[in-house]
Amino acid sequence: MKFKIQSDQRIHQKPSQGFRMRKAVFAALLTGVIAAGTFLLNLGPSEPAKAAPTTETLSAGSFIVNMGITPQTTANGLKPYGLIYDLIVNYRVPVKWIIEPTKSKDGTDLVYNAVNYKGGPFVIQKEFITPAIAARIAYWQTQGMQGVYTTGPITVPVYMTITDFPNIMIDTLASLQSIIVNYYTNAGIPATAYSLGDPAGLNQCHDVWTNPHGDPTWTSHNYLYNFVTVQKSFIWAECHSVSMMEGCRNPNPPYQQLNFLTSNGLQCWQSGSCGTIPQAHVLSSGAPYNYYHSAEPIMQFIGNMELCTMVGSERWYIPLTTGGWNASTYRGVTTGSVAAPGEGVLLAYGRAYGNASNGLVMYEAGHDLTGGGGGAAQPHKVSAQRAYFNFLLLAGKERRLNISASFPSAVSQGQTYPVSASVSSGSAPFTYKWRSSMGGSFSNDANASTSYTAPFVVKDTIDVIEVKVTDQCGKVSFEYSLVPLKVNPLPVSLLTFNGEVYGDQIQLNWITATEVNNSHFTLYRSTDGQIYLELAKIQGHGTSSVQHIYSYQDLTAQPGISYYRLSQTDFDGTVSVFDPIAVNLGSKRNSHLRASIYPNPFKDSFQATFTSTVNQPVSISISTMNGSVLEEREFAARKGLNKLDYLPESLPKGLFIIRIRTKAGDTQFLKILHQ
Numbered sequence: 001m002k003f004k005i006q007s008d009q010r011i012h013q014k015p016s017q018g019f020r021m022r023k024a025v026f027a028a029l030l031t032g033v034i035a036a037g038t039f040l041l042n043l044g045p046s047e048p049a050k051a052a053p054t055t056e057t058l059s060a061g062s063f064i065v066n067m068g069i070t071p072q073t074t075a076n077g078l079k080p081y082g083l084i085y086d087l088i089v090n091y092r093v094p095v096k097w098i099i100e101p102t103k104s105k106d107g108t109d110l111v112y113n114a115v116n117y118k119g120g121p122f123v124i125q126k127e128f129i130t131p132a133i134a135a136r137i138a139y140w141q142t143q144g145m146q147g148v149y150t151t152g153p154i155t156v157p158v159y160m161t162i163t164d165f166p167n168i169m170i171d172t173l174a175s176l177q178s179i180i181v182n183y184y185t186n187a188g189i190p191a192t193a194y195s196l197g198d199p200a201g202l203n204q205c206h207d208v209w210t211n212p213h214g215d216p217t218w219t220s221h222n223y224l225y226n227f228v229t230v231q232k233s234f235i236w237a238e239c240h241s242v243s244m245m246e247g248c249r250n251p252n253p254p255y256q257q258l259n260f261l262t263s264n265g266l267q268c269w270q271s272g273s274c275g276t277i278p279q280a281h282v283l284s285s286g287a288p289y290n291y292y293h294s295a296e297p298i299m300q301f302i303g304n305m306e307l308c309t310m311v312g313s314e315r316w317y318i319p320l321t322t323g324g325w326n327a328s329t330y331r332g333v334t335t336g337s338v339a340a341p342g343e344g345v346l347l348a349y350g351r352a353y354g355n356a357s358n359g360l361v362m363y364e365a366g367h368d369l370t371g372g373g374g375g376a377a378q379p380h381k382v383s384a385q386r387a388y389f390n391f392l393l394l395a396g397k398e399r400r401l402n403i404s405a406s407f408p409s410a411v412s413q414g415q416t417y418p419v420s421a422s423v424s425s426g427s428a429p430f431t432y433k434w435r436s437s438m439g440g441s442f443s444n445d446a447n448a449s450t451s452y453t454a455p456f457v458v459k460d461t462i463d464v465i466e467v468k469v470t471d472q473c474g475k476v477s478f479e480y481s482l483v484p485l486k487v488n489p490l491p492v493s494l495l496t497f498n499g500e501v502y503g504d505q506i507q508l509n510w511i512t513a514t515e516v517n518n519s520h521f522t523l524y525r526s527t528d529g530q531i532y533l534e535l536a537k538i539q540g541h542g543t544s545s546v547q548h549i550y551s552y553q554d555l556t557a558q559p560g561i562s563y564y565r566l567s568q569t570d571f572d573g574t575v576s577v578f579d580p581i582a583v584n585l586g587s588k589r590n591s592h593l594r595a596s597i598y599p600n601p602f603k604d605s606f607q608a609t610f611t612s613t614v615n616q617p618v619s620i621s622i623s624t625m626n627g628s629v630l631e632e633r634e635f636a637a638r639k640g641l642n643k644l645d646y647l648p649e650s651l652p653k654g655l656f657i658i659r660i661r662t663k664a665g666d667t668q669f670l671k672i673l674h675q
Contacts, residue, residue, distance in 0.1 A: 053101055053157040061126035062154065063137055064110070065147040068118025070379070072302050074186045075144020077382040080122060081389045082188030083140040085165050087124065089193075092163075092468060092478045093133055096123040097297070097393070099159040105294040106302055110156050112148070120300030120390070123156065127437070127462050127482055143188060159297060162393055164400035164477050166207035166234070168194040174214035174241075179368045183385050186370070199223040204231060204427055205473030207399035208392060211237040213367065216245040216258070217275075225256050228352040228359035234395040235260065235352070235361045236388065240269035240314035242363045247277040260352040260361040263323035269314035278320070285309070285316035285344060285365070286336040297394055298349055298362065299332050301386035306333065308381045309346050312367025318344040326354035332387075347387060360398070362391050401426040401477035407465050410484040411440075411454040414576050419465065420449035421479065426471035437464035438485060454485055456577055461485050491516040491576060492540075492568045495547070499564060499583035502659075502667030506557040506583050508564055508627075515544045517570045523552055526563040529580065538627055540568070552627030553657055555669050557585050595660050601673035605647040608660065612637045616663050622648060623657045630656075637662070648674070 065083065069076045087093040098121045100109040110117040124137070141147070170177045177196055184193060195206075199221050202209060209227060224245070227233050237245060243266040248258040259265045267281040268274035289306045293299050309315050316335050319325055324341030329350035337344035349362035369384040402425040408417040419442075423430050434445040436452065440463055443451040452465060466480040493513040500507045508523060518540030524532035541548050554562070565580040595610035608620060621632035631648060653674050661667040 053099060053159045055155060056096070056158045057153050057155045058096065058123055058150075059126040060150055060152045061129065062150050063124045063129065063147055064112060064117060064150065064154075065122040065124075065145060066115075066117055067121045067300070068106070068109075068116070068302055069146055070302060072379040072382040072386075073144065074382060076146050077302070077379075077386055078183075078187040078389070079140060079143045079145040081386075082143070083137070083145055084122065084162060084393075085187075085189045085193060086136055086140070087133070088163055089165055089476070091133060091136065092466065093124065093128045094480065095162040096125065096156070097159045097162055098123060098156045099295055099297065099300065100157055101295045103295055105291050107294060110154070112150065112154055115148075119302045119386075120159070120297070122162075123154075125482075126150075127464055130437070140188075160393075160397055162396065163479075164396040165193065166392055166395040166399050167205055167473065167475060168208045168210060168392070169197050169202060169206050170194050171198055171209065171211040171214060172196050173198045173220060174212065176213040179212040179370075180210055182368075182370055183388060186385065187389065199227070202227050202233075205475065206233060207475075208234040208236060208395045211235075211241045211245075213239045214241045214244075216241055216248050218248045218250055218258075221245060221248055221258065222250065222256075224258055225250075228260065228361060229355075232357065232359045233399065234359045234391070236364070236391055237362075238364045238369070239312050239367045240273075242317055242365075243267065243269045243277070243314060244274050247274045249276075261329045261348055261350050261363065262319045262325055265320050265323065267318050267320055281316070281318050281344075283313075283315060285346065288336050289346065290334045291332065292334070293330055293332055296330065296332070298330075298347075298387055298390045300390050301383040303379050303383055305380050305384040305387065306346055307378070308369055308371060308384045309364070309366035311371050312365075314365060314367075316344050316346055316365045317348065317363055318342065326350060328354045328356070349391070360391070360394060362387075364388065401430075401469050401471060401475060403467070403469055403477055403479040405467055405479040405481070407481035408452070408483055410486065411452075411463065412486045413454050413456045414574075416451050416453045418449070419452045419467070421467045421469065422448065423469055423471070426469075426475060426477075427473050429472060431470045433468040433470075435466050435468075437466075438462075440465070456579070457485060457487055460487055491570055491574070492518050494566075494578055497566055497578060497581055499562075499581055501583065501585055502553075502661065502665065503669075504557075504585075505667065505669050506554045506562065506585060508552045508554065508566075508583075510550050510566060512541075512544075512548045512550070515541050515548070517543055517572070519569045519571045521550065522567045522569065524565045524567070525554065525557075526565070526580070527558065527560075529563045529582070532563070532565050532580075535564075536627065542571075550627065551623075551629070553623065553659065553669055555657070555671075557583075559585055561585075595668040595670060597658060597670050597672055600670075601675045603675055605645060606672065608644045608646055608658065609641070610637075610660055610668065611641055612639055612662065615639050618642075618663075619659075619661050620644065620646070621659045621661075622651065623659065624654075 065080045084095050098109050106118055108116040108118055110121055170180045202223050246259045246266040250256045267279040268277045271280040319342050329348055331345045331348050333346040335344035346365040352358035352361050370381050401423050403421055403423055405421040432448050434442045439455045441453045463483050463485040464480055465483050466478055468478040470476050492515050495511040495513050497510040520540050521538045523535045525535050526532040536552055561582050561584045563580050563582050567575055567577045569575050597606050597608055615638055618637040619634045621629050623629045651674055655673050658670045658672050
């Protein structure tokens, strides 16, 4: 199913019963030319921050965060925002925001396993859920966040992919910053998510300014004009700071005014308290309260919010009778007042001055969104705070660093591909960091342009390739791609690769079924499984369709666990790497053999002398330094001293390894030089 947004569907929502009653009251004021559709158009113009959702199919094993549980509580309604902050800031995990574009108030966004998910659920994709991320999800579930892992793919309307949290300043001029700080505490978002200050301290590093209260003047708040028009940042305000801010006017040319969402300002919260503003409105708002724009991102909350606005000095907002709301201002919650565009509101938002290129501004009525009837976790308070956090998610999306990244569309294991990124916003200089979820490597993971080598995997999978960018302000954004990773047939079909302990040495063995253009193998050893050093190169068999057995004796293995990795090199230089193995030598133990060779070096023959504790079969072999066995003989050893004269046949000059091994497994390795 494809989700398409038609503008008339989004604007002409079915009005509530309260709205129909209010419309009847004002019918005498409306001319016959004003039809119901036109009236609703004034109430709900197209949302400037809204983009058409895309239909995406998300893999089985993804996690759905349930945002529609009733009753709404701090745990199930606000802690999910703490999860989102945690994932995108601490783990760089994107989160899908699911909004069905044609739904009504509290309508269904997603149906899964017969459960209706409402209120704009979030989804974490399976490809990002590592054990560490699963542990974080489990932690937030202990905090009350609720959700479920999917057992099959789901097709959903994704409004946006959340990858960024904005840099926020909370205003301190009124010394009431604790009001907004409490919202973050309720959501479980740490204090590092925001800073405290006043408008004079705003700079290019700030994305959002939030004002819980206060008495704005042009002198103290004129900085906000450039903040939204030049810097394109966001503003959120509540209580009577809103009507006072809208009335702030530059006394000098060009006489700017901070009437961000109205044509010429709001009525004052109290007569005589807003300077030259000529009108004031009554303290308490009036019913009915109507909710509009149910599919808009800011309106993703369950139930109503009006009860928490019924305390404080300004409990609703209404434009001056000589003006009205800007045509592009969204009135999300209206009161029982006059007709549009001058209706009273509890919640409004839109682009500053109605200019689509300016930052977004939002007003919420009431002194404290945790106040107004009942305890702090009452559903209406959760709803009002959710609107605030939804506003922040929009700010994160729009104010993120604009990263243009180039990723391969698909990759094959062991192959190398170019990747690059550039940034067209933010404050230079920028730092870069690349990573691969499947362990792929980068020639330089701190460069804007680098090369990526796909890892070796046992089956086709998805590799998440990601670049993180940090600007001078410390703002972090990331871009990623889910890249199909294919397992291609290797030039060598490796049947086995293992290690055996013989006395104080380790013998590595591997068998190939087929080989194609195989120049040689390279054997590496590591003591920590991270840093590998080359041990030896062993010649391959070119192209072959028969089995070949290879072995190598590590005479310098250390006590404990050693890790061995084998790579194969083609004649054209192409390298394939096989999975490592671990071999535990344990504590070095003394062999029951006491062997020596004389003479060493030798020219024609040598004598091997050794003792045995019992009568037993013993084998003696001669191998090259790369592990290829040239000769091997067996004889019956007697208890006590044994001597064996050895005349190697057709042995070239060079350094060789003599291996003396009993049936019980006791083994002695000795080096000998043939001159």
